[in-house]
Amino acid sequence: MTAPLYIALRFATHRKRALLLSLVGVVFGVAIFICTQAQTQGFAQYFINSTIGSSGAMVLRTKFQPRYEGLAVAAKNTTGATNRRNYFEGVSNVSEIMRVSRQFSNVVACAPVLRGNVSARAGFENASVEIYGIDPASQLKATDLATQIIAGKFDDFSNNTSAVIIGYKLADFLNVGAGDAIQILSPGGEYWRFTVAAIARSGVGTVDLNRVYAHARVAQRLLKKPYQASMIIYKLRNPSRAPELANHFEELFQHRTESWQEREEGNLQIFFTLQVSAAITVSLIILLAGFGIFNVLTMSVLSKVREIAILRSMGYRRIDISSIFLWQGALIAGVGSLLGCVLGAVLTWGISKVPIHIRGLLYTNHFLVVWDWRHYFWATLLAVVAVFIASYVPSQRAAHLQPVDTLRGSSL
Amino acid sequence: MNGEVSLSCRDLERYLGKEEERVHALRGVSLDIEAGSLHAVVGPSGCGKSTLLYILGLLDQPDAGSIIIASENVSDLPDQEWSRRRNELIGFIFQFHFLMEDFTAEENVMMPMRRLGHLSESEMRDRAAALLHDVDLGDKLRRESRHLSGGEQQRVAIARALANDPQVILADEPTGNLDTRNSERAFALLADLVRQRRKALLLVTHNRFIADACDWVHEMQDGRIIGSHPRGQRGSITTNV
Numbered sequence: 263m264t265a266p267l268y269i270a271l272r273f274a275t276h277r278k279r280a281l282l283l284s285l286v287g288v289v290f291g292v293a294i295f296i297c298t299q300a301q302t303q304g305f306a307q308y309f310i311n312s313t314i315g316s317s318g319a320m321v322l323r324t325k326f327q328p329r330y331e332g333l334a335v336a337a338k339n340t341t342g343a344t345n346r347r348n349y350f351e352g353v354s355n356v357s358e359i360m361r362v363s364r365q366f367s368n369v370v371a372c373a374p375v376l377r378g379n380v381s382a383r384a385g386f387e388n389a390s391v392e393i394y395g396i397d398p399a400s401q402l403k404a405t406d407l408a409t410q411i412i413a414g415k416f417d418d419f420s421n422n423t424s425a426v427i428i429g430y431k432l433a434d435f436l437n438v439g440a441g442d443a444i445q446i447l448s449p450g451g452e453y454w455r456f457t458v459a460a461i462a463r464s465g466v467g468t469v470d471l472n473r474v475y476a477h478a479r480v481a482q483r484l485l486k487k488p489y490q491a492s493m494i495i496y497k498l499r500n501p502s503r504a505p506e507l508a509n510h511f512e513e514l515f516q517h518r519t520e521s522w523q524e525r526e527e528g529n530l531q532i533f534f535t536l537q538v539s540a541a542i543t544v545s546l547i548i549l550l551a552g553f554g555i556f557n558v559l560t561m562s563v564l565s566k567v568r569e570i571a572i573l574r575s576m577g578y579r580r581i582d583i584s585s586i587f588l589w590q591g592a593l594i595a596g597v598g599s600l601l602g603c604v605l606g607a608v609l610t611w612g613i614s615k616v617p618i619h620i621r622g623l624l625y626t627n628h629f630l631v632v633w634d635w636r637h638y639f640w641a642t643l644l645a646v647v648a649v650f651i652a653s654y655v656p657s658q659r660a661a662h663l664q665p666v667d668t669l670r671g672s673s674l
Numbered sequence: 675m676n677g678e679v680s681l682s683c684r685d686l687e688r689y690l691g692k693e694e695e696r697v698h699a700l701r702g703v704s705l706d707i708e709a710g711s712l713h714a715v716v717g718p719s720g721c722g723k724s725t726l727l728y729i730l731g732l733l734d735q736p737d738a739g740s741i742i743i744a745s746e747n748v749s750d751l752p753d754q755e756w757s758r759r760r761n762e763l764i765g766f767i768f769q770f771h772f773l774m775e776d777f778t779a780e781e782n783v784m785m786p787m788r789r790l791g792h793l794s795e796s797e798m799r800d801r802a803a804a805l806l807h808d809v810d811l812g813d814k815l816r817r818e819s820r821h822l823s824g825g826e827q828q829r830v831a832i833a834r835a836l837a838n839d840p841q842v843i844l845a846d847e848p849t850g851n852l853d854t855r856n857s858e859r860a861f862a863l864l865a866d867l868v869r870q871r872r873k874a875l876l877l878v879t880h881n882r883f884i885a886d887a888c889d890w891v892h893e894m895q896d897g898r899i900i901g902s903h904p905r906g907q908r909g910s911i912t913t914n915v
Contacts, residue, residue, distance in 0.1 A: 265788035268788060272776050272777065569775075571772070572772045573774075574757070574760075575731070575760065575766045575768075576760070576761060576766070576786045576789060577757050577758065577759075577760040577761020577762070577790075578757065578761075579757040580757075581754075666728045666733045669728065669733065669768065669772075670724060670725075670728070
């Protein structure tokens with residue numbers, strides 16, 4: 263053990279109350295940082311998982327053709343990049359696109375979907391809904407639909423072409439359960455009768471309120487669409503790389519392709535803002551703890567002026583003196599961060615058990631948290647930086663005290 | 675002075691304070707202190723005794739002049755080198771003993787050794803115990819310094835000054851805070867150790883009996899040494915020793 267560390271430990275342990283106060287600041291700062299990040303990211307992560315699970319990590323839809331304008335010079339006040347495409351409804355050559363798509367390592371599965379807006383009726387209730395014509399086998403591979411079933415059976419849907427799966431909020435609204443019948447109004451003005459084979463809960467409010475899954479061929483006839491699919495949804499190995507793949511597919515297949523990040527940009531921005539806001543608030547707590555440590559160490563320097571002069575007279579260098587106070591800071595940062603991480607984990611676990619009733623954008627019955635080592639890393643880093651800054655100034659002050667001033671003042 | 679010189683200074687000048695309060699504290703002070711000898715600096719308060727001691731102890735920078743310790747001119751060395759030489763070559767004893775309150779007698783004596791870093795923990799402990807035994811505190815190794823009497827604290831300070839076996843010991847009123855009995859005892863102990871171990875001792879004192887017991891007495895007035903007297907030739911000392 264070096265001499266400055268040895269002396270720092272003794273100085274720190276002989277001022278227990280000050281040490282404890284400094285530690286408490288760091289411990290709570292780190293713990294609350296971890297806890298708030300776990301919560302805000304918990305809700306965000308749940309939303310992301312739900313939306314990817316029900317609508318795919320990436321969606322390819324709407325064929326386009328680039329519009330060439332030859333050598334014509336654009337007018338000065340026009341933006342060159344916009345409106346250069348002609349869009350055509352539906353996906354052409356679905357099988358070929360899916361076959362090529364599967365060659366990409368990031369693509370786990372893909373499924374064609376024929377989408378359209380219709381009206382659903384049960385009893386006296388009517389609702390505008392989004393019908394998803396799916397191939398059950400492909401859909402199972404590309405989405406979490408099977409795990410989202412909360413009533414009825416997926417097989418009952420697979421084996422019956424006049425069966426549908428509806429969102430749980432829609433089921434509540436229409437007041438129907440598994441096995442009940444609903445009617446869907448086709449664009450041609452006819453009511454088609456379907457059996458509700460299962461009820462699904464994706465966790466995303468809009469999906470659970472609007473979506474009806476039907477068999478693709480039935481949906482094609484119902485919607486009177488000339489094409490087989492209006493979109494292909496993809497399950498990806500690494501959803502975070504969806505934007506790059508979407509750009510690539512757009513160029514490759516000449517179809518508009520949208521990543522989940524683009525699709526959910528608005529919601530993701532809300533979550534991000536909340537997360538940053540929480541991080542700023544908690545960082546202020548850690549900064550306040552830093553001010554506390556600054557005060558404690560400054561007082562420590564003032565109370566140890568005599569000891570500093572003695573040490574200097576014994577040959578301790580300026581760097582040794584500053585190290586004594588930096589070590590005290592490091593001790594507070596190290597122990598405080600460690601205890602803060604433990605407390606943060608305990609609080610996160612406790613909060614995940616707190617009951618909460620959310621039925622809007624998300625569906626949850628308790629606080630959602632995410633366990634991520636990066637929260638602990640950033641909290642510790644923030645605490646270490648704050649404590650280092652807080653201890654650096656007093657340590658430099660201690661190092662530059664003139665021992666002779668103290669000695670002369672005491673011995674004249 | 676015929677012996678080996680451990681510490682000497684030439685033409686030291688020092689000004690203290692600024693502008694109107696500026697004082698010429700040392701005016702061309704020169705001294706030679708040999709190994710195994712005891713030198714006392716006497717003079718009225720404010721004559722520059724302590725200033726001289728701190729400059730010789732490399733705790734304060736002279737405005738002019740040179741300091742030679744162990745045959746090396748150390749006047750212009752950087753602060754880090756001064757610290758190293760203070761640690762290796764100089765031992766300090768102060769009037770108010772200046773022990774570290776949160777540490778035991780043994781830990782106080784080990785403090786200079788820790789900085790030096792030449793000995794293991796157990797070797798440092800053994801050496802501290804031996805030094806404290808030499809100053810009759812062998813039974814109070816583990817006692818916190820604040821729980822020692824004034825005389826005991828000063829003896830711990832003497833042991834600490836000898837911790838790294840320095841060539842020079844500088845003492846600023848080492849008995850100024852002790853009663854007569856403890857004062858005589860502490861000085862006798864210090865004198866014995868200095869002579870046995872061939873250290874050079876320079877002490878600042880107001881105590882006539884202690885000054886008389888030293889090999890040399892340097893009389894200071896207004897920042898100058900106005901007279902240096904070997905033992906037995908001190909009839910001319912007129913200051914309030």
